[in-house]
Amino acid sequence: MFEAAALAVLTAAAVTLSRALTGPSIYDRILAVNVMGTKTVALLALIGFVYERPHFLDIAIVYALINFIATIAFLRYRERGDLRI
Amino acid sequence: MRFLYTAAVLFLFWLALSGQFTGLLLGSGAAAALFVAALGRGGRALPGPVFLLRLAAYLPWLFWQIVLSGLDVAYRVLHPSRPIDPRVMKIKNPCRTPLGTALLANSITLTPGTVTLDAGPEELVIHSVSAEAADALLAGEMQRRVMRVEGTPDV
Amino acid sequence: MTEPGLVRTAVSAVLLVLGCLAMLSASVGILRFPDFYSRIHPAGKADTLGITFVLTGLMVREGFTLVSLKLLIILVFMLIASPTATHALAKSAYIAGLGHWKKEKGKDAP
Numbered sequence: 001m002f003e004a005a006a007l008a009v010l011t012a013a014a015v016t017l018s019r020a021l022t023g024p025s026i027y028d029r030i031l032a033v034n035v036m037g038t039k040t041v042a043l044l045a046l047i048g049f050v051y052e053r054p055h056f057l058d059i060a061i062v063y064a065l066i067n068f069i070a071t072i073a074f075l076r077y078r079e080r081g082d083l084r085i
Numbered sequence: 086m087r088f089l090y091t092a093a094v095l096f097l098f099w100l101a102l103s104g105q106f107t108g109l110l111l112g113s114g115a116a117a118a119l120f121v122a123a124l125g126r127g128g129r130a131l132p133g134p135v136f137l138l139r140l141a142a143y144l145p146w147l148f149w150q151i152v153l154s155g156l157d158v159a160y161r162v163l164h165p166s167r168p169i170d171p172r173v174m175k176i177k178n179p180c181r182t183p184l185g186t187a188l189l190a191n192s193i194t195l196t197p198g199t200v201t202l203d204a205g206p207e208e209l210v211i212h213s214v215s216a217e218a219a220d221a222l223l224a225g226e227m228q229r230r231v232m233r234v235e236g237t238p239d240v
Numbered sequence: 241m242t243e244p245g246l247v248r249t250a251v252s253a254v255l256l257v258l259g260c261l262a263m264l265s266a267s268v269g270i271l272r273f274p275d276f277y278s279r280i281h282p283a284g285k286a287d288t289l290g291i292t293f294v295l296t297g298l299m300v301r302e303g304f305t306l307v308s309l310k311l312l313i314i315l316v317f318m319l320i321a322s323p324t325a326t327h328a329l330a331k332s333a334y335i336a337g338l339g340h341w342k343k344e345k346g347k348d349a350p
Contacts, residue, residue: 001249001253001256002256005256005257005259005260005294008260008263008264009260009263009294011264011267012260012263012264012266012267012290013267015264015267015268015270015271016266016267016270016271018271019270019271019279025276025333027276027329027332027333027336028276028279030329031270031276031279031280031283031326031329032270034283034325034326034329035266035267035270035283035287038287038288038290038291038318038322039263039267039287039290039291041291041314041318042259042263042290042291042294042295045294045295045298045311045314046294046298049298049301054306054307054310057307057310057311057314058102058310060314061102061310061313061314061317064314064317064318064321065317068317068321068324068325071325071328071329072325072328075328075329075332078332078336079332079335079336098313101306101309101310101313102310102313104306148292151285151288151289151292152289154285154289155262155285155286155288155289155290157285158265158266158269158281158282158285158286159261159262159265159269159286161269161281162265162266162268162269162272162273162282162286163265163268167272167273169273169274169278171275171277171278173277190323190327191320191323191324191327194284194285194323194326194327195284195285195288195323197285198281200277200280200281200284200326200327200330201327201330201331202277202327202330202331202334203330203331203334203335204327204331210334212277212280212330214278214281
């Protein structure tokens with residue numbers, strides 16, 4: 001069951017990747033990468049259940065945080081031209 | 086007081102993540118929570134318990150809206166003729182606090198057919214995917230609910 | 241990770257299937273919609289719905305344990321972060337002046 005769900009999420013991530021590759025604008029690419037990050041979090045949680053190793057959930061938490069901060073940091077850089085706080 | 090509240094919340098978060106109750110881990114967790122709370126001093130406070138309770142009463146309705154909007158988007162995506170008619174519009178922002186504005190902008194993004202493009206203290210710029218979605222937002226039910234959470238009197 | 245009863249397994253399977261469908265429709269929407277602003281809609285909603293269903297399904301399967309609490313933490317964070325990231329993207333594009341696609345009579349989408 002978890003394997004099938006993980007494969008479906010992986011397929012969705014692959015479809016999103018094609019949008020990240022084709023663009024056309026930089027925002028389309030960031031959007032696609034952000035969505036792929038969301039799917040990666042779901043995938044990590046599912047993998048934790050597939051292999052019965054709950055520690056994957058900690059990785060999922062960290063990945064969710066990094067994904068969010070990376071998106072925000074990149075957009076901030078686009079808007080202001082630097083990353084000072 | 087605010088400092089201790091922040092540290093306590095952080096310490097509970099630590100407990101949830103570690104799940105082990107040995108002296109060493111509890112001690113380092115408490116130290117880390119105090120350290121991070123000290124770093125965050127002078128920043129914006131965590132929302133108080135009254136706000137959180139009102140927020141908890143608001144969440145079931147929001148969750149239902151998320152389900153509806155997911156179905157709405159799935160229908161528009163999978164329909165062969167792709168029935169979308171996008172438009173950009175501006176609405177008045179009824180909230181008085183940054184927290185309320187953030188909640189309203191977030192809720193608009195999660196409800197069917199609308200996304201917040203820009204949120205200022207006076208007005209919000211909305212992108213809606215269809216005319217019905219725009220009308221549903223202009224009817225103002227969400228604004229009333231968010232203002233109840235925020236605690237401002239109805240205008 | 242214990243073995244749950246039949247009802248809980250069934251409920252969690254249904255939730256997982258719904259979540260996967262929502263995530264797939266989000267991906268197809270991002271691929272299929274005509275411009276950036278309309279692509280935001282599947283990204284911000286269907287995707288949030290998808291991860292909500294997947295994580296809730298795993299929580300139902302797991303029951304009341306520390307693993308469920310972690311799943312709940314991820315879920316709450318995603319519910320806050322996903323619309324915020326979407327909004328940040330939309331705002332950034334709006335400020336940069338990215339044009340948006342409008343439906344015109346007698347003209348098909350690009």
